Amino acid sequence: MTTGSPQTATATTTAVRGTLVRYRNDPFLTSREDAFVHEPDGLLICENGRITAAGDYTALRDRIPPGVTPVHYPGHVISAGFIDTHIHYVQTGIIAAFGSQLIDWLNHYTFVEEQRFADGAYARRVASAFCDELLRNGTTTALTFAAVHPDSADALFEEASRRDMRMVGGKVLMDRNAPDALLDTAQSGYEDSRKLIERWHGKGRNLYAITPRFAPTSTPEQLEAAGQLWKENPGTLVHTHVSENTGEISWVRSLFPERRGYLDVYDHYGLLGDGAVLAHGVHLTGRERDRCAETGTAVSHCPTSNLFLGSGLFHVHDAKDPRHPMKVGLGTDIGAGTSFSLLSTMNEAYKVAELTNYPLDSVKAFYLATRGGAEALGLEDTIGSLEPGQEADFVILDPEATPLLAQRTARVEDIEELLFVLAVMGDDRTVRATYVAGALAHDREA
């Protein structure tokens, strides 16, 4: 199913033709015209893994290199590859675990499953299936938790490297409130993470994220070490959870009574800033949102997971309030989320927004799934849109992927409606093909 290797990918010159959509700005903060670009008959040319031209086919066709024939996807939408800003690859096996809210769910399912990642062979098998599933769903970059075991992070980066994907991840840091087999220590977690950074950060397309699970499973010493490690390794990311569930928030208050609140725990230990991505943030207060905005801290909005665990409703319009807008991306949060598809995730984000009486339009939803995610990761100059110079990760969406979708898209009136229908009715089948670094990495028909 998956093809491509760093060697072939970087040597490839690719041209694709279809309906091109891309972003130049945040549509929550600027007009649609400033933010969103749409070429009904567009052309994308990629050389050595990067985009070298993007725009109207007729205007650009003379720039197609000799000997290259564009792959024509008539009627299909070409978008930047989807960016999943919060996912646990080690929870792929426990999607759809019944009946619990957050803390019970962690204890009953997650902490059992993650112990299996002590077995490196198991980790490699899951990491491989995980990368394939991302590509099947048009996701070209993910910010992912590994397990506590350093090997599980190696497995992730090895499989991502084989596919030349821009992957961001890290071994989880946990030194309390979890089964012994899943605990590191402040010192060992620091050391193991440091070695992983040396081994993987900036190697190929891999990037490292320092990954304390969340405040309740790290001692103050571990959080301090994590903050120290981040300071020592500029360019790495921080990835954790915040304010997903009200019970969790109370727990954090009881564990850190000296702090002003959940976010302040991370703030105190130097874990906020550009490149820090906090999953969920469902119950962040206005003051906490302000603090995220002023520090450059991003939130990963995970609507499917928030519904599945009954965590609550994220208010995207508050998060993107132009007076103090936060960086926001979308996350599937596998395995509390139940679908790898960012299209399905947009659909769930729409529903959550509807319940808060905010109509999340398709230009904003696709932004969150692409450029918004790149901004959350601090990678907006590298991935997330289809501008010359960006890395050539993109997805081809098929408006006729199912009989029902074909009926519905036959009558759409404009690109916004088409994108909306793709988000609401789409799934992995809608992804006709996924290109990574300019090379075909998934082909639905293959």
Added chain:
Amino acid sequence: MTTGSPQTATATTTAVRGTLVRYRNDPFLTSREDAFVHEPDGLLICENGRITAAGDYTALRDRIPPGVTPVHYPGHVISAGFIDTHIHYVQTGIIAAFGSQLIDWLNHYTFVEEQRFADGAYARRVASAFCDELLRNGTTTALTFAAVHPDSADALFEEASRRDMRMVGGKVLMDRNAPDALLDTAQSGYEDSRKLIERWHGKGRNLYAITPRFAPTSTPEQLEAAGQLWKENPGTLVHTHVSENTGEISWVRSLFPERRGYLDVYDHYGLLGDGAVLAHGVHLTGRERDRCAETGTAVSHCPTSNLFLGSGLFHVHDAKDPRHPMKVGLGTDIGAGTSFSLLSTMNEAYKVAELTNYPLDSVKAFYLATRGGAEALGLEDTIGSLEPGQEADFVILDPEATPLLAQRTARVEDIEELLFVLAVMGDDRTVRATYVAGALAHDREA
């Protein structure tokens, strides 16, 4: 894609083998053991459109008629066909319409689309695609709105008859608060419905539902005529909406100030009772739920639609409170719902329940989608389970329908977990085959 006709179906003897699940009681009201039956290696024998034997394969195999070879679906789940207790076939074309809550959505999208059903050829085309889509999703019975035009009901019943489906539907009654082209009158609505009842009710497998859209679009005279018509035609159903959206409820109060509330409008006009199905009921009060329970009135829970339009959260545990349990089925509510799949609808029902802090287990979810729906329609002796004597409508579910589903179901520990995973991760692909009246009506591989 679709095969079968009344002639071949009733002449067919079919046997299928696989994992059999069925219901004898309501699992909200009795123990799992009293309600739910599971044969890991089960056999179903159907003759002349009805089930003649259902149970353990080894115990029953001697009863397979000579010359009949059971179709073996190893590892697959055989369930009663899904029953969709609320859907608008005439809204198939407007799924995924952006940005509105109920009343705006009706005015901007629905009332525009439904005018197209003045064209009988269009109605037939949509009705045909609609029936195919139901079968692709394992739905064998639907309670559906047609448009105001009697022809649109004819088209529905004709297409259902061609497929030998047990279909319940009716032309909508609307004599105010809609575009002129969609209005009937109390008298013409009554007459047209009466003729449709004569033409279709009890003909083949069709049943008629008297279908006032909802209180705001019918005058008191029309509601009175609808109640009168129901009295004159025992065995027909009533199908309408109630308490979906808070703005709608206020509107009803202003239109019917003399009534005690929304439900009381229908009560007053004789539209509650066994065989009355009210869609949504999201905001029903405790007293209104009691009144539904004591009159035998059913509610169709439409979680996808309620999320998509931001209508609110239905509390299924209140509705099924053993002190005064209501009949509850599931509805997709196409076109405000966005998927024909009752599996996806169970997933959405689970999420809505989680947000109300109630873990809706898979035995209850599948009940709602099968026997619960049959009880809502007053058809529990006819369809909705797989007992000898019932009509042979059933679905074959494939636990390996996608790579991710196969990975996940490979590790389930019991039938409850398998059903839960199928509900949460399933879609139309999960439906390997659909049988109607004992005959193969949809085969995914065909």
